[in-house]
Amino acid sequence: MPVMERIAPLETLTDQAHRSIKQYILGGNFSIDERLTESFFAEHLGISKSPVREALNALQNEGLLRIEPRKGIYLRRFTAKEISDLYELREALEVYATQIVPITTEFIEALDQSLDRTTDLLARDNKTAYIEEDIAFHRLIVVSTGNEQLSSTHSNIQDKLWLCRCQTYQLTSPDTPAAHHAIARALQVGDREAAATATRDHIRFVRDALLRSQNELDQESRNS
Template sequence: MDKQGGVTLRERAFQTVKRHIVNGEWPGGTFLSETFLSELLGMSKTPIRSALDRLDMMGLVKLAPKQGAFVQELSLKKILEFYELRLSLETYAARKLTGRMDAAFFRRLDDNIALQDEAILSDDVSRYVELDREFHAMIVAGLDNEAYTEVMSRIQDKFLLAVRMTFVRNKRRLLGSIDEHRQIREALAGRDPALTERLIEAHIEYVKKIMF
């Protein structure tokens, strides 16, 4: 399999196209032809097709047979559905994990929060959005349940579009977001599952307030 720098071409194509979509550079309805992507990424259409198939399964694009793909337009209804799923999953994780995690888990969270600080200082919204995703994914991964981790990954890829929009609309939200992450981290280290659940619910609720 062709590789560049240890990364397969289809993985590089997938990550690059996904990043453009999540960053809002290619909004809903944008047509992505195989020829355009092939020229942009400097690779054949084979890894491009593989990447588009994967993005189609995630719901980020809709395939146009033998042509390319259209970036999916997420309706407010769809965003709300993702919101409800994420809320259920993360509040469940909060209840289960509070007071039960080891030092390595908290080191990973602390490292992530330190990188969030750097992203805010450099005014890098896209980087912050990705770190926000990782922070929440690490919490769900703490359940050590592959099915939950897989569901969380699918939700996050779609929900990122809504999360990014909240930060673009209000950059001051970055400071509020990281402060809430710190509170959630401390609550997870405590002994009050109900507190952790309330903090996560309020944190995710902010996106709903902005979008609706």
């Protein structure tokens, strides 16, 4: 069993429990059918159940977990329809963001720095940090629009797509740096139409890969 990061005494317990459990999930240590409990997390984190319970409830609200009273804690299962709906909404928001985001030197530099980090993390196969950086790239474009309602809605979708990102890591991660590069270069030269197309193609590629993978897993389950 992988070792979870223990909580430092001076840190806020609930926030740090939330971060540690989230990292544990993203590290691929928690399979879709596995049952875990508050006691499991409390023991591995070295803290009481109360902050663990609050952290788990937050992760359930984010769409990562499902908590079944007196049964256990499981990873959230998304239906094909839910995945399609989430990616459809994400596409609409991010394409819109490419059309209104102010294009400044600082903005382009920030995108390039994210590209460098993504390439490096992929080369080192640092899955958790890679997923974080992948999300950060897209968040940067949305947040840079200055539209707080757009950013809030986008953030909520990204939270729900955490598990989908984990599932698509092996399927799509090699293609992500090139897709991000295409988006950044289009924005750099002010070609918003090309940026929208690159964004749309990238999101649909990830969505389709995920749906194919889920269909294959469902078929295997039916045949077993």
